[in-house]
Amino acid sequence: MHPDDRPRGEPVLARAARILQSFTPDEPELSVSEIGRRARLHVATASRLIAALIDEGLLTRTAAGKVRIGMRLWELAQRASPTLGLREAAMPFLEDLHAVIGHHVQLGVLDAGEVLFVERLSARDAVVNVTRIAGRLPLHASSAGLVLLAWAPRDLQEQVLAGPLPRFTPATITTPARLRGVLDGIRRQGHVVAEGQIHADATGVAVPVRDGADPASPVVAGLSVIVPNDGRALSLVPALQAAARGITRRLR
Amino acid sequence: MHPDDRPRGEPVLARAARILQSFTPDEPELSVSEIGRRARLHVATASRLIAALIDEGLLTRTAAGKVRIGMRLWELAQRASPTLGLREAAMPFLEDLHAVIGHHVQLGVLDAGEVLFVERLSARDAVVNVTRIAGRLPLHASSAGLVLLAWAPRDLQEQVLAGPLPRFTPATITTPARLRGVLDGIRRQGHVVAEGQIHADATGVAVPVRDGADPASPVVAGLSVIVPNDGRALSLVPALQAAARGITRRLR
Numbered sequence: 045m046h047p048d049d050r051p052r053g054e055p056v057l058a059r060a061a062r063i064l065q066s067f068t069p070d071e072p073e074l075s076v077s078e079i080g081r082r083a084r085l086h087v088a089t090a091s092r093l094i095a096a097l098i099d100e101g102l103l104t105r106t107a108a109g110k111v112r113i114g115m116r117l118w119e120l121a122q123r124a125s126p127t128l129g130l131r132e133a134a135m136p137f138l139e140d141l142h143a144v145i146g147h148h149v150q151l152g153v154l155d156a157g158e159v160l161f162v163e164r165l166s167a168r169d170a171v172v173n174v175t176r177i178a179g180r181l182p183l184h185a186s187s188a189g190l191v192l193l194a195w196a197p198r199d200l201q202e203q204v205l206a207g208p209l210p211r212f213t214p215a216t217i218t219t220p221a222r223l224r225g226v227l228d229g230i231r232r233q234g235h236v237v238a239e240g241q242i243h244a245d246a247t248g249v250a251v252p253v254r255d256g257a258d259p260a261s262p263v264v265a266g267l268s269v270i271v272p273n274d275g276r277a278l279s280l281v282p283a284l285q286a287a288a289r290g291i292t293r294r295l296r
Numbered sequence: 297m298h299p300d301d302r303p304r305g306e307p308v309l310a311r312a313a314r315i316l317q318s319f320t321p322d323e324p325e326l327s328v329s330e331i332g333r334r335a336r337l338h339v340a341t342a343s344r345l346i347a348a349l350i351d352e353g354l355l356t357r358t359a360a361g362k363v364r365i366g367m368r369l370w371e372l373a374q375r376a377s378p379t380l381g382l383r384e385a386a387m388p389f390l391e392d393l394h395a396v397i398g399h400h401v402q403l404g405v406l407d408a409g410e411v412l413f414v415e416r417l418s419a420r421d422a423v424v425n426v427t428r429i430a431g432r433l434p435l436h437a438s439s440a441g442l443v444l445l446a447w448a449p450r451d452l453q454e455q456v457l458a459g460p461l462p463r464f465t466p467a468t469i470t471t472p473a474r475l476r477g478v479l480d481g482i483r484r485q486g487h488v489v490a491e492g493q494i495h496a497d498a499t500g501v502a503v504p505v506r507d508g509a510d511p512a513s514p515v516v517a518g519l520s521v522i523v524p525n526d527g528r529a530l531s532l533v534p535a536l537q538a539a540a541r542g543i544t545r546r547l548r
Contacts, residue, residue, distance in 0.1 A: 056308045057345070061352035065368075069375045093309070100313035113373060115407050116317075121365060121373035123321045123431075139417065143395060155367050165391065179375075 059085060060093055064102070064113070069179075073110040127153060127162040130265060133294035134253070137287040138165050141269065145280060148270040151253070152181075152188035154196060157203070159189035159266065184209050184223055185216050187238040187248030188266030194230040195252060195263035201227070215240040235284065237277045246270050247277045251284045253291050267291070311337060312345055316354070316365070321431075325362040379405060379414040382517060385546035386505070389539040390417050393521065397532060400522040403505070404440035406448060407432075409455070411441035411518065436461050436469050439490040439500030440518030446482040447504060447515040453479070467492040487536065489529045498522050499529045503536045505543050519543070 066074060066082035074082070080090035094111055097103040101116030125131070134151050142149045142165040152159040158180045183189035183196075183204055193204060205220045217223045230236045239247040250268035254261040267288050271277055318326060318334040326334070332342030346363055349355040353368030377383070386403050394401045394417040404411040410432045435441035435448070435456055445456060457472045469475045482488045491499040502520035506513040519540050523529055 055348060057312055057348045057352055057354075060309055060312070061354060064372050067372065067375070069380065072375075072377075072380065096307060096309045100309055102309075102313060113377060115379075115412065117369075118373045118377045118379070119407075119412065120316050120319065121370045123319070123324075125324075125365060125370045127367075127370070128321065128324065135418070139391075139394070142391070155371075160367065160371065166387070 056093070059083065059089070060097060063090065063093055063097065064117075067113055073106055073108070073112045075110055079111060130253075130291075130295065131163045134163060134265070134267070134291045136294075137290045138163060138267075141283060141287050144283065145269055145271070147272075150188065150268055150270070152186070152192065152266045152268065153264065154183075154192045154200075155180075157183065157200060159183055159186055159192055161188070162265075181242065182210060185212055185238075185242050186268070187236050187241075187250035187270075188268040190226060190230060190236045190238060191250040191252050191266040191268075192263065194227045194236075212242045213240050213244050215244070217241065235281045237281075239273055239277070245273060247273050249277045249280050249284060251281065251288045253288045255292065255295055257289075257292060257296075261292075264295075265291075308345070311335065311341070312349060315342065315345055315349065316369075319365055325358055325360070325364045327362055331363060382505075382543075382547065383415045386415060386517070386519070386543045388546075389542045390415060390519075393417075393535060393539050396535065397521050397523070399524075402440065402520055402522070404433075404438070404444065404518045404520065405516065406435075406444045406452075409435065409452060411435055411438055411444055413440070414517075433494065434462065436475055437464055437490075437494050438520075439488050439493075439502035439522075440520040442478060442482060442488045442490060443502040443504050443518040443520075444515065446479045446488075464494045465492050465496050467496070469493065487533045489533075491525055491529070497525060499525050501529045501532050501536060503533065503540045505540045507544065507547055509541075509544060509548075513544075516547075517543075 062083040062085070063079055066079045076091050076094055077087055079094060080087045083090060085093070094103060098105060098114070101114045103111050104114040105111055130153070131151070138149045138151065148164065148166050150161050150164040152161045161179050181189055183193040193201060205223055207220065209218045209223065211218050217226060226236070235249065235251045237247060237249050241248070248268050248270050250266045252263040253265040253267050255264045267284055269280055269284065271280065314335040314337070315331055318331045328343050328346055329339055331346060332339045335342060346355060350357060350366070353366045355363050356366040357363055382405070383403070390401045390403060400416065400418050402413050402416040404413045413431050433441055435445040445453060457475060459472065461470045461475065463470050469478060478488070487501065487503045489499060489501050494500070500520050500522050502518045504515040505517040505519050507516045519536055521532055521536065523532065
């Protein structure tokens with residue numbers, strides 16, 4: 045029997061998945077003992093599984109003796125990414141928006157009750173922005189999230205409305221009644237302008253990206269830009285809507 | 297004992313890794329039996345491991361009953377990507393080059409004896425280009441690969457020079473003597489112009505990206521643009537070199 049196949053009260057793959065999930069963008073390199081702590085595994089178990097994951101190229105050992113995600117894992121996740129088609133369709137339009145608007149442009153999808161940003165072009169001197177590629181934000185607090193929530197399945201809407209609705213700034217929507225009203229407005233107007241709801245100095249503007257030309261086609265992503273609170277946000281809606289239609293056309 | 301922990305003559309993780317590697321950009325969705333065939337596993341074994349990987353969110357089942365890479369795997373590989381720092385440092389400079397040159401701009405790293413493209417901005421109407429993000433090309437045939445090879449460890453250079461050197465076009469470098477001469481020239485001049493070596497209609501221009509200001513600092517990436525064969529390639533070298541220096545500065 046192989047050492048990593050020994051029964052342990054939990055399948056090998058579940059333990060390996062927890063090891064992979066120990067890494068974060070801020071701490072992409074961890075020691076074996078830190079991984080063991082985060083993955084709730086004995087050091088000996090963690091050490092053995094990490095060695096096996098390194099053998100497969102899914103993890104790699106750094107010059108400093110720490111461990112990080114391996115190139116092979118990045119490559120295979122990237123190559124067959126679940127959102128590759130969407131990102132490839134969207135990229136030229138994100139680039140055009142970015143060139144014209146000069147601020148952060150990003151594309152988010154609904155995943156596990158949050159918005160997951162799958163693509164983003166950032167500006168060096170742009171207003172603050174807390175997102176990054178593969179970053180997540182709650183649906184009620186970000187412009188892309190609000191757009192996704194407005195057209196999300198009914199039961200997810202009710203679940204989010206049932207709270208909690210964490211506050212990021214004084215402008216964050218934190219009551220179900222206000223959120224319900226905002227979602228109604230988004231469905232009526234086809235866009236959202238969210239000023240200072242995540243960071244006091246930034247306004248998010250977002251529109252839905254549908255997977256077909258029919259106005260009732262499912263919403264597959266939220267397209268947003270983050271600009272300063274200088275009143276320009278609303279004027280960007282037509283450019284965003286045109287880009288969203290372009291992405292839809294390329295998706296088909 | 298858990299079902300996926302049963303001894304099988306090969307560790308669970310090795311089999312799981314082979315399953316993950318079954319997917320490609322052109323075939324991101326596969327049936328269980330196709331995965332079993334590609335991963336060289338009995339259908340029953342493949343089916344059980346796929347179910348476990350789906351439980352962990354590393355794979356997902358599509359509406360059509362097929363299987364693909366899960367959002368969680370993409371997210372964790374992306375978040376803690378081994379090249380995240382490099383890509384984040386490079387992106388603004390790639391965007392500037394892309395805006396000015398209007399053709400494909402890409403960043404490749406040396407991995408397992410090939411160039412692995414970790415970032416790329418493409419142009420809708422640009423000249424042909426065979427690369428994509430997370431795509432690979434042989435070192436001897438691509439401009440980014442030639443730059444990486446010119447400063448690669450001696451034993452890797454000798455291994456590539458020992459061949460084989462596959463031919464893509466009549467212009468591909470296929471003899472060790474010519475490759476040796478080209479690598480000498482790259483080290484002397486600090487750039488390469490590779491015309492029609494992968495596709496007859498395209499020229500690649502590449503420069504090295506170092507991880508420090510010292511000219512002897514290790515080369516960590518190759519920065520390249522792909523343009524038509526219209527004689528403009530050499531004029532782009534200064535813009536590429538300036539961008540490479542900018543990336544180096546942000547890496548520090």
